[in-house]
Amino acid sequence: MKLAEQVIAGDRLALARMLSLVENDTPQGRSELDELFPHTGRAHLVGITGAPGTGKSSLVNQLAYAFRHPIDGSSPLRVAVIAVDPSSPFSGGALLGDRVRMRDLVGDPGVFIRSMASRGALGGLARNTAAVAQVFDAAGFEIILIETVGAGQGEVDIARLAHTTIVVEAPGLGDDIQAIKAGILEIADILVINKADRPGVEQTERALRAMLELAKPERIVMHHGRLAVLSYQEEENEAARVWKPFIMKTIALRGEGVQELAQAVREHGEHLRRNGEWQRRELERLDAELQGLVQAELVARWRERVPEETYQSILQQVIKRTISPYQAVVKLLEK
Amino acid sequence: MKLAEQVIAGDRLALARMLSLVENDTPQGRSELDELFPHTGRAHLVGITGAPGTGKSSLVNQLAYAFRHPIDGSSPLRVAVIAVDPSSPFSGGALLGDRVRMRDLVGDPGVFIRSMASRGALGGLARNTAAVAQVFDAAGFEIILIETVGAGQGEVDIARLAHTTIVVEAPGLGDDIQAIKAGILEIADILVINKADRPGVEQTERALRAMLELAKPERIVMHHGRLAVLSYQEEENEAARVWKPFIMKTIALRGEGVQELAQAVREHGEHLRRNGEWQRRELERLDAELQGLVQAELVARWRERVPEETYQSILQQVIKRTISPYQAVVKLLEK
Numbered sequence: 001m002k003l004a005e006q007v008i009a010g011d012r013l014a015l016a017r018m019l020s021l022v023e024n025d026t027p028q029g030r031s032e033l034d035e036l037f038p039h040t041g042r043a044h045l046v047g048i049t050g051a052p053g054t055g056k057s058s059l060v061n062q063l064a065y066a067f068r069h070p071i072d073g074s075s076p077l078r079v080a081v082i083a084v085d086p087s088s089p090f091s092g093g094a095l096l097g098d099r100v101r102m103r104d105l106v107g108d109p110g111v112f113i114r115s116m117a118s119r120g121a122l123g124g125l126a127r128n129t130a131a132v133a134q135v136f137d138a139a140g141f142e143i144i145l146i147e148t149v150g151a152g153q154g155e156v157d158i159a160r161l162a163h164t165t166i167v168v169e170a171p172g173l174g175d176d177i178q179a180i181k182a183g184i185l186e187i188a189d190i191l192v193i194n195k196a197d198r199p200g201v202e203q204t205e206r207a208l209r210a211m212l213e214l215a216k217p218e219r220i221v222m223h224h225g226r227l228a229v230l231s232y233q234e235e236e237n238e239a240a241r242v243w244k245p246f247i248m249k250t251i252a253l254r255g256e257g258v259q260e261l262a263q264a265v266r267e268h269g270e271h272l273r274r275n276g277e278w279q280r281r282e283l284e285r286l287d288a289e290l291q292g293l294v295q296a297e298l299v300a301r302w303r304e305r306v307p308e309e310t311y312q313s314i315l316q317q318v319i320k321r322t323i324s325p326y327q328a329v330v331k332l333l334e335k
Numbered sequence: 336m337k338l339a340e341q342v343i344a345g346d347r348l349a350l351a352r353m354l355s356l357v358e359n360d361t362p363q364g365r366s367e368l369d370e371l372f373p374h375t376g377r378a379h380l381v382g383i384t385g386a387p388g389t390g391k392s393s394l395v396n397q398l399a400y401a402f403r404h405p406i407d408g409s410s411p412l413r414v415a416v417i418a419v420d421p422s423s424p425f426s427g428g429a430l431l432g433d434r435v436r437m438r439d440l441v442g443d444p445g446v447f448i449r450s451m452a453s454r455g456a457l458g459g460l461a462r463n464t465a466a467v468a469q470v471f472d473a474a475g476f477e478i479i480l481i482e483t484v485g486a487g488q489g490e491v492d493i494a495r496l497a498h499t500t501i502v503v504e505a506p507g508l509g510d511d512i513q514a515i516k517a518g519i520l521e522i523a524d525i526l527v528i529n530k531a532d533r534p535g536v537e538q539t540e541r542a543l544r545a546m547l548e549l550a551k552p553e554r555i556v557m558h559h560g561r562l563a564v565l566s567y568q569e570e571e572n573e574a575a576r577v578w579k580p581f582i583m584k585t586i587a588l589r590g591e592g593v594q595e596l597a598q599a600v601r602e603h604g605e606h607l608r609r610n611g612e613w614q615r616r617e618l619e620r621l622d623a624e625l626q627g628l629v630q631a632e633l634v635a636r637w638r639e640r641v642p643e644e645t646y647q648s649i650l651q652q653v654i655k656r657t658i659s660p661y662q663a664v665v666k667l668l669e670k
Contacts, residue, residue: 030661037659051386286653286660293664298633301668318621324372325621326365329628333636 004035007139012109015139019114022131033131036138041282043080043137044269045161048147050168055194057083058252059168060147061105065255066262067143068110074266076110077143080136083115084129084148112141126157127296130289133161143265160288163281164268166261168192169208171200188245189268192261196249208247243271306332339370342474347444350474354449357466368466371473376617378415378472379604380496383482385503390529392418393587394503395482396440400590401597402478403445409601411445412478415471418450419464419483447476461492462631465624468496478600495623498616499603501525501596504543506535523580524603527596531584543582578606641667 003021006014018036021029048063050056064079105111114132129146136144146162167188191212193204248264250257272278314331317323323331338356341349353371356364383398385391399414440446449467464481471479481497502523526547528539583599585592607613649666652658658666 034659034661038656041656283650283654287650289660290650290653290663290667293660294637294667295630295634297664297668298637299630302629302633315618315622315625318625319618321373321376324369325624325628326369328625329632332625332629333632 002032002035004032004138007032007036007135008039010140012112015112015135018135019132022135023116023128025128025131029131033134036135039138040134041137043133043141043144044265045133045144045146045163046265047162047165048145048168049165050170050192050194054168054170055252056147056168059192059194059250059258059261060145062250062252062255062258063262063265064105064111064143064145066258068105068108070262071259072263078110078141079112079143079145080133080139080141081111081113082129082132082136082144082146083113084146112136112139126161127289127292130161130285157288160285163272163278164189164265166190166192166265168194169204170195171198171204189243190261190264191245191247193247193249194252196257197251201249205247205249212245212247243268243277302333337367337370339367339473342371342470343374345475347447350447350470353470354467357470358451358463360463360466364466368469371470374473375469376472378468378476378479379600380468380479380481380498381600382497382500383480383503384500385505385527385529389503389505390587391482391503394527394529394585394593394596395480397585397587397590397593398597398600399440399446399478399480401593403440403443405597406594407598413445413476414447415468415474415476415479416446416448417464417467417471417479417481418448419481447471447474461496462624462627465496465620492623495620498607498613499524499600501527501600503527503529504539505530506533506539524578525596525599526580526582528582528584529587531592532586536584540582540584547580547582578603578612637668 001009003014003018007018018029018032022033023029048056048060060081060083064081067077067079070076105113116129116132133144133146165187167190169191170193191208193201193208195201248257248261250261252258269278272281311332314323314328318325318328336344338349338353342353353364353367357368358364383391383395395416395418399416402412402414405411440448449471451464451467468479468481500522502525504526505528526543528536528543530536583592583596585596587593604613607616646667649658649663653660653663
């Protein structure tokens with residue numbers, strides 16, 4: 001049986017091997033992924049993001065557990081966790097300390113956890129994460145939790161990858177953290193204040209609420225990857241399909257509020273499916289992925305065409321200020 | 336007189352206009368930049384980075400003041416500040432609250448401050464920042480302070496752009512912030528603990544010191560943009576030109592420790608010039624810039640070749656799972 005077929009049949013060893021092939025972007029990985037791709041499109045991708053110190057990893061672990069053991073009578077879902085760790089861009093080493101807390105999930109065949117180290121460019125990481133998510137999707141995992149550290153562009157890339165984006169905050173992480181929140185809030189479908197037993201929780205909630213008001217998500221929609229402001233007519237038609245981000249409180253270490261969060265994630269998925277938003281996010285996601293792949297391939301092909309010594313000699317002319325970088329580009333693309 | 340000549344002659348209005356042209360990446364901006372480029376290569380680029388809440392912006396303002404008013408008998412230097420704000424990736428709006436604290440610098444012709452909003456991709460932002468820095472360089476600014484928020488890839492891009500990288504920390508910003516520090520520490524030439532009058536400063540210093548030991552920078556060097564571990568023979572030759580990152584404490588709001596920091600930055604610049612490291616960083620910087628420009632141009636030319644409807648129809652096949660993303664790339668590049 002081919003590797004792709006074994007993955008679809010639910011073989012965990014085949015899955016692990018496939019993930020490695022795909023994560024390292026090998027030619028075999030690419031062709032196996034071609035086989036898997038027709039079987040994708042069913043999983044619910046959930047991005048979980050937030051600054052260090054918010055207890056995000058513990059929350060992800062608890063959330064996985066909640067999807068496996070729902071208390072509201074719904075069926076348990078198969079859960080994959082992709083932990084993306086861009087914390088060490090040079091060393092490429094993922095810090096897996098938090099993963100040891102996952103003993104409740106160990107041995108559960110309905111759970112698969114994969115830690116990805118950041119290798120090189122952020123664009124490459126986003127591409128690899130998309131591919132890894134596709135493997136889990138084809139293997140029948142219904143919920144894929146994608147956890148990332150960091151702030152800024154990384155979050156935007158997740159938002160493009162995920163159907164549902166959870167932004168995690170915690171009380172007492174510094175006062176002018178607001179600067180960064182403004183951007184992150186715009187991509188949040190659900191805002192979580194974790195460590196909600198800590199002092200300062202009311203203050204954090206007030207601040208988040210104020211920013212949510214400011215963001216006025218009901219007048220702004222994504223359109224071809226850009227934000228668009230709606231006219232008042234469009235606004236009325238839009239109102240039915242707009243999801244208003246809200247705030248939930250959790251104490252991940254004690255599991256408090258986590259079942260409710262899992263429920264909210266499921267509701268968001270249903271909301272997206274009900275009004276066509278699921279398809280729209282799917283389109284934007286695959287569009288972004290396709291553009292990224294084209295870009296990577298264009299660069300790879302160009303590198304094959306232009307000999308290294310040609311590149312180096314033109315770079316030397318730039319360093320000597322004989323030609324400008326733009327003039328160098330023109331020369332390099334003439335070749 | 337041409338715009339580029341006016342900029343070189345020190346005309347502030349021409350400078351402001353040039354910055355806008357270059358920041359928006361207009362064709363005129365590109366050709367003016369070609370004119371300016373031979374006049375670049377003298378400025379000392381200093382990257383200042385750190386998480387929100389570290390008081391980084393106040394420190395940048397104080398540092399600019401310290402370079403303008405040195406107390407060690409050295410001459411005042413002309414200072415440009417580039418505030419890169421990727422906090423709001425969608426709205427593109429820069430939060431300039433901190434800039435109002437800069438009243439000490441207002442009216443000083445030896446200072447120029449430019450805030451850049453993040454527009455679209457992070458790669459694009461890095462390219463624009465490089466171009467803006469070149470304009471300031473050609474205009475005769477001797478110190479260019481580049482301030483960024485965020486964590487992860489953004490910092491690495493600054494390290495490539497800057498001769499000197501300052502990483503700013505502050506006491507009490509959460510406990511597992513360490514995860515992110517590991518990566519950032521590797522790019523730091525100088526580590527600053529700001530808000531050093533706050534409780535917990537000894538703890539922060541101990542943690543940073545422990546991580547510096549772990550990083551063992553004396554055995555690891557940058558080689559063609561990658562980290563390389565030295566053999567023991569190489570190590571001896573290397574020892575003379577290795578800069579050991581160290582920790583400084585500041586209280587930016589009261590200006591404490593800032594003159595010393597400015598001095599340390601100047602010393603780092605002299606160190607780089609003394610042992611050829613300046614040229615090496617210059618090479619890596621222009622190499623990264625050139626590669627980024629080539630990539631952007633390849634994509635732009637490809638977009639011109641492939642009609643939008645062709646792209647959309649292939650994307651639709653991917654969405655219907657008729658073909659995989661990789662198969663789509665092959666089709667798109669055949670055109």
